[in-house]
Amino acid sequence: MKRLLLPAVLAALMIAEVHAESFTISDIRVNGLQRVSAGSVFGALPLNGGEQADDRSLVEATRELFKSGFFQDIQLGRDGDVLVITVVERPSISSIEIDGNKAITSEDLLKGLNQSGLAEGEIFQRATLEGVRNELQRQYVAQGRYSAEIETEVIPQPRNRVALKINISEGSVAAIQHINVVGNSVFADEDLIDLFELKTSNWLSFFKNDDKYAREKLSGDLERLRSYYLDRGYINMDISSTQVSITPDKKHVYITVNVDEGQKYTVREVRLSGDLKVPEEDVRALLLAKEGQVFSRKVMTTTSELITRRLGNEGYTFANVNGVPEAHDEDNTVSITFFVDPGKRAYVNRINFRGNTKSEDEVLRREMRQMEGGWASTYLIDQSKTRLERLGFFKEVNVETPQVPGTDDQIDVNYSVEEQASGSITASVGFAQNAGLILGGSITQNNFLGTGNKVSVGLTRSQYQSRYNFGFVDPYWTPDGVSLGYNAFYRTTDYDELDTQVSSFAVDSLGAGVSIGYPISETSRLTYGLTVQQDTINTGVYTVDEIFNFIEREGDSYLNLKASVGWSESTLNRGVMANRGHSQSLVLESTVPGSDLSFFKIDYRGQVFKPLTDNYTLRFHTELGYGDSYGSTEELPFYENYYAGGFNSVRGFEDSSLGPRSTPSTGTNPGTLADPDQDPLPFGGNVLVQGGVELLFPLPFVKDQRSLRTALFWDVGNVFDTTCGPTQTDCGSINPGDLASSVGVGLTWITALGPLSFSLAMPVVKPDDADTQVFQFSLGQTF
Numbered sequence: 021m022k023r024l025l026l027p028a029v030l031a032a033l034m035i036a037e038v039h040a041e042s043f044t045i046s047d048i049r050v051n052g053l054q055r056v057s058a059g060s061v062f063g064a065l066p067l068n069g070g071e072q073a074d075d076r077s078l079v080e081a082t083r084e085l086f087k088s089g090f091f092q093d094i095q096l097g098r099d100g101d102v103l104v105i106t107v108v109e110r111p112s113i114s115s116i117e118i119d120g121n122k123a124i125t126s127e128d129l130l131k132g133l134n135q136s137g138l139a140e141g142e143i144f145q146r147a148t149l150e151g152v153r154n155e156l157q158r159q160y161v162a163q164g165r166y167s168a169e170i171e172t173e174v175i176p177q178p179r180n181r182v183a184l185k186i187n188i189s190e191g192s193v194a195a196i197q198h199i200n201v202v203g204n205s206v207f208a209d210e211d212l213i214d215l216f217e218l219k220t221s222n223w224l225s226f227f228k229n230d231d232k233y234a235r236e237k238l239s240g241d242l243e244r245l246r247s248y249y250l251d252r253g254y255i256n257m258d259i260s261s262t263q264v265s266i267t268p269d270k271k272h273v274y275i276t277v278n279v280d281e282g283q284k285y286t287v288r289e290v291r292l293s294g295d296l297k298v299p300e301e302d303v304r305a306l307l308l309a310k311e312g313q314v315f316s317r318k319v320m321t322t323t324s325e326l327i328t329r330r331l332g333n334e335g336y337t338f339a340n341v342n343g344v345p346e347a348h349d350e351d352n353t354v355s356i357t358f359f360v361d362p363g364k365r366a367y368v369n370r371i372n373f374r375g376n377t378k379s380e381d382e383v384l385r386r387e388m389r390q391m392e393g394g395w396a397s398t399y400l401i402d403q404s405k406t407r408l409e410r411l412g413f414f415k416e417v418n419v420e421t422p423q424v425p426g427t428d429d430q431i432d433v434n435y436s437v438e439e440q441a442s443g444s445i446t447a448s449v450g451f452a453q454n455a456g457l458i459l460g461g462s463i464t465q466n467n468f469l470g471t472g473n474k475v476s477v478g479l480t481r482s483q484y485q486s487r488y489n490f491g492f493v494d495p496y497w498t499p500d501g502v503s504l505g506y507n508a509f510y511r512t513t514d515y516d517e518l519d520t521q522v523s524s525f526a527v528d529s530l531g532a533g534v535s536i537g538y539p540i541s542e543t544s545r546l547t548y549g550l551t552v553q554q555d556t557i558n559t560g561v562y563t564v565d566e567i568f569n570f571i572e573r574e575g576d577s578y579l580n581l582k583a584s585v586g587w588s589e590s591t592l593n594r595g596v597m598a599n600r601g602h603s604q605s606l607v608l609e610s611t612v613p614g615s616d617l618s619f620f621k622i623d624y625r626g627q628v629f630k631p632l633t634d635n636y637t638l639r640f641h642t643e644l645g646y647g648d649s650y651g652s653t654e655e656l657p658f659y660e661n662y663y664a665g666g667f668n669s670v671r672g673f674e675d676s677s678l679g680p681r682s683t684p685s686t687g688t689n690p691g692t693l694a695d696p697d698q699d700p701l702p703f704g705g706n707v708l709v710q711g712g713v714e715l716l717f718p719l720p721f722v723k724d725q726r727s728l729r730t731a732l733f734w735d736v737g738n739v740f741d742t743t744c745g746p747t748q749t750d751c752g753s754i755n756p757g758d759l760a761s762s763v764g765v766g767l768t769w770i771t772a773l774g775p776l777s778f779s780l781a782m783p784v785v786k787p788d789d790a791d792t793q794v795f796q797f798s799l800g801q802t803f
Contacts, residue, residue, distance in 0.1 A: 042074035045071055047069055048067070048069060049103070049105070050105045052107040052108055054109050056107075061088075064084050064085055065084065073103060081096065082094055090143060093107065111180045112143060112181050113144050113181070113182060113183075116139070119188065123165065136152050146174070153170050153186075161235075163193060164273065167192065170188050173186075194271055196218055203260070203279040216244070217230065218231070218237050218238060219231050245259065250316070252316065253316070255317075255345065255354065262275070285352050286354070287353070287354055287356060288311065290355075290356050292304070292358050297334065297360075306327055327358065332397070334397070341361070344356070366395065367429060369431065369432050370432045371388060371390065372433070373435050373437065374436045378439050383470065383471065383472035387404060387407040409595065411595050412466060413466070416437070417436070418436045441770070464478075472495060487509070491505070505536075507532065508531070508533075510530045512526065512527075512528045512529075531552055535548065535549035543591050547585070552581050553580050556578075570655070577616075581611060583609070584610075588603070596770065599629055599639075604625065606624050607624075617653050618649055618651035619647060620650065624643070627640065636715065637716040644710075645707065647661075647706045656743060661706065663675075665677040665760075666796065669737060670710060672781030672794065673790055679703070679705050682700055705740045707740040709738060710735070711735075715731060716729060728769055729767070730767050731765070732765055733765070735762050737759060737760060740753075740758070742754065759785065760785055761783070761784045763781065764780050766780075775798070778796070780794060782794065
């Protein structure tokens with residue numbers, strides 16, 4: 021204002037000197053205009069033709085013209101009865117150059133300058149530039165960059181233009197040297213300082229970068245400190261002052277927080293007030309605050325949220341529940357009253373989906389538990405969101421419930437999704453450490469053409485396997501969620517190429533099957549299956565006695581009809597890369613009368629996720645299997661045995677290297693010779709016991725963790741044989757002491773080609789003859 025008033029006063033003195041007498045304006049003439057239109061001048065000028073002009077009105081006119089910001093000099097003169105206004109326009113900004121900034125992007129800086137009126141083509145005002153410089157300086161100070169320096173340069177250019185150059189020296193963020201809390205007697209300094217997101221410099225600061233001072237982080241830390249006291253009964257706690265001291269070199273910061281703790285308060289009584297809309301006993305069951313407890317603001321707010329959700333489940337989406345504490349200083353108690361305002365019951369107008377560029381609307385809509393036209397239930401809306409996440413088709417699912425404009429009892433439910441690759445493999449080339457190069461044309465799509473159906477078809481060839489398969493599953497064969505699936509397969513396996521892994525034999529299989537699944541609850545279902553399968557055994561070069569004995573008793577070709585029944589349950593929060601909830605399945609498979617062999621297998625798989633913090637989760641998992649024969653078949657067919665070791669088992673051990681071993685080959689196969697140097701090979705068993713625990717943690721320096729999983733793991737497991745055939749010696753009871761175990765770190769990355777997994781593991785307990793493998797990886801997934 022001082023800059024504006026000074027020219028106005030000078031102009032007024034000049035006018036008073038030249039025009040001592042008033043006159044009637046017959047016309048107004050403006051000189052000196054270049055970019056500013058005459059209309060802009062007349063619009064700002066409070067004088068018009070035909071009006072009387074005197075000293076006061078001329079001073080006011082000069083002031084108003086300066087306020088427009090268009091001019092840096094204004095002179096008013098008189099030519100007879102004509103008012104002559106001579107102006108010098110402010111220069112326009114031809115360009116803005118910013119140099120030296122890294123912490124704040126040039127795009128953000130230019131956006132801020134534009135909002136302040138500094139942009140190319142705009143009128144330049146030095147006062148505005150100075151204000152922007154000061155504001156920018158404050159922003160760097162808020163980031164802890166006290167040594168930041170900002171210099172501005174105005175470069176005159178032809179045609180009354182200027183170029184602006186802003187040179188920034190950001191400096192470094194001041195590191196926190198010490199944090200001190202003063203005035204506390206109830207809680208130790210260490211406990212309070214541990215609450216702070218800001219930390220003093222230590223050996224981890226280079227990675228965590230948590231020792232850099234920032235005003236916003238300090239404000240958050242002070243709020244956490246205040247909440248810590250309020251959640252423990254100290255309702256009068258006050259942060260009386262906060263001092264932030266900077267060293268002379270502006271590289272270090274000392275923070276001191278002064279607190280006044282006050283007295284601890286307990287709950288005297290808890291009351292309900294308002295229109296509850298639901299039975300009072302249902303609401304009282306949600307009251308976490310009880311008489312005699314230490315008062316906690318967190319408990320009070322959580323109770324309000326629970327009551328709000330309970331009302332929301334009944335359609336009162338706009339319910340407002342406030343917990344109001346009333347302190348009684350005479351006995352240090354608090355009375356809590358929850359005021360309930362249910363509002364009107366809300367109904368769902370429309371359910372909309374956005375972002376499903378691949379998946380059909382029907383695939384999403386059939387997962388909805390909230391119906392259009394019904395009252396809006398918070399539980400059903402959230403349950404629908406969870407079901408979308410469990411599909412595994414989407415990286416992220418968000419839901420919003422905006423009020424329908426013009427109504428007070430209707431909402432829309434808008435689900436926004438982000439699609440992700442839903443195929444387990446989408447390329448015909450892969451590599452697995454145990455199988456070598458995998459070639460073939462194959463595809464498995466869990467969301468085939470966006471229909472939600474699972475289709476798998478392919479030809480896959482590797483070093484020791486050839487597999488042809490076709491599979492189809494319709495999860496909504498009926499509208500109420502009954503699924504139908506069928507598959508056909510032909511596979512040949514030649515273990516001659518893996519003579520260090522399993523006994524030398526080959527199995528050719530041809531079969532087809534059908535399955536039906538029936539939901540019995542929101543999270544569980546029953547599955548029934550029937551498969552017909554033809555198996556043919558081909559002996560290898562060094563076939564072991566166990567195989568010859570089985571073939572001698574049962575023959576080498578079998579036609580079996582297998583029936584299965586399974587139960588599964590899942591409360592996982594996502595279909596892929598879950599980190600909350602649990603899942604489990606139990607499957608019984610058995611040949612039916614009329615089959616060439618009589619045997620059964622029962623398998624259990626389970627996992628549970630236990631969150632520790634927002635970023636760290638424990639995962640417990642197990643897999644148990646048992647198989648045996650019945651009727652005329654003496655033992656479980658050897659090619660149906662369980663194996664352990666490798667990925668999805670006990671990492672750190674070679675694939676299928678754990679468990680019972682066969683007898684050495686004696687060369688009894690016609691036309692073959694014995695191999696005296698051959699060691700007993702893994703032969704598998706009829707009992708599988710394996711499991712482990714993982715600590716899931718985010719990968720440092722990676723922003724998007726949705727397709728990555730890193731874990732520290734402890735795996736344990738082995739295979740046992742309880743049947744003890746005529747020639748077997750490595751069999752008997754299950755001994756927990758024989759379980760193999762390993763520890764290590766693993767990483768899985770979901771790519772367009774399928775899961776890419778790595779693990780580094782060291783055996784902790786190594787059974788005799790087990791083969792170890794420290795580094796393991798797998799790219800792609802075979803059928």
